[in-house]
Amino acid sequence: MIYLLAALLPPIGLLMNGQPFAAILNLVLCAVCAILGLVFHVLLLVPSAHALIAVHVKREDRRHREVVDAIRRHGLPPGYPR
Template sequence: MIYVLAALLPPIGLLVNGQPFSAVFNLVLIVFCAIFGLVFHILLLVPSAHALIAVHMKRERRMHREVVEAIRQHGPPPGYPH
């Protein structure tokens, strides 16, 4: 659901995901791309792409942190070479 929000309303999606600085940067990016997107239409997709990539990276970082914490608490999985 967060990916749909990030694609359709990039700054809102970033704020909901807990990335206020990325949301502000995305607003600046929207203004820049709206101006130059009149000539280069592909630029209109850049803010949504930025939001999708930022949301994905934050979620991957969270998941990685959870796995590392689980390994610290419970040790490596069985059969894992030391």
Template sequence: MIYILAILLPPLGLLFNGQPLAAIGNVVLLVVCGVLGLLFPGLWAVPSIHAVVSVYMTREDRRHREIVDAIERHGPPPPPSWRR
């Protein structure tokens, strides 16, 4: 759902994902691409691509942090039975 929002309304998608500075940067990017989009129509996709990549990277960072925290709390997982 957050990816659909990031494609359709990039700054709002970034805000809902907890990235206010990226949302401000995306608004600036929207303005620049809006002005230059009159000459180069493909630039309209740049803010959406930025938002989707940013949301994906932030979610991956969170997932990685959760795994590292779990390993620090509970120790590494046991080795598979075939390696014993």
């Protein structure tokens, strides 16, 4: 759901994902790409691509932290070489 929101409304998607500075940067990027996108149409996709990449990186970072915390709390999985 957050990926769909980030693709269609990039600054809102970044805010909902907990990235206010990235949302402000994306809002500026939207303004610049809207002006330059009149000539170079591919630039209209840049803010959405930025938001999708930022959301993905943040979610992967959260998942990585959860795995590291679980390993710290419970130890390595059985059979894992040390």
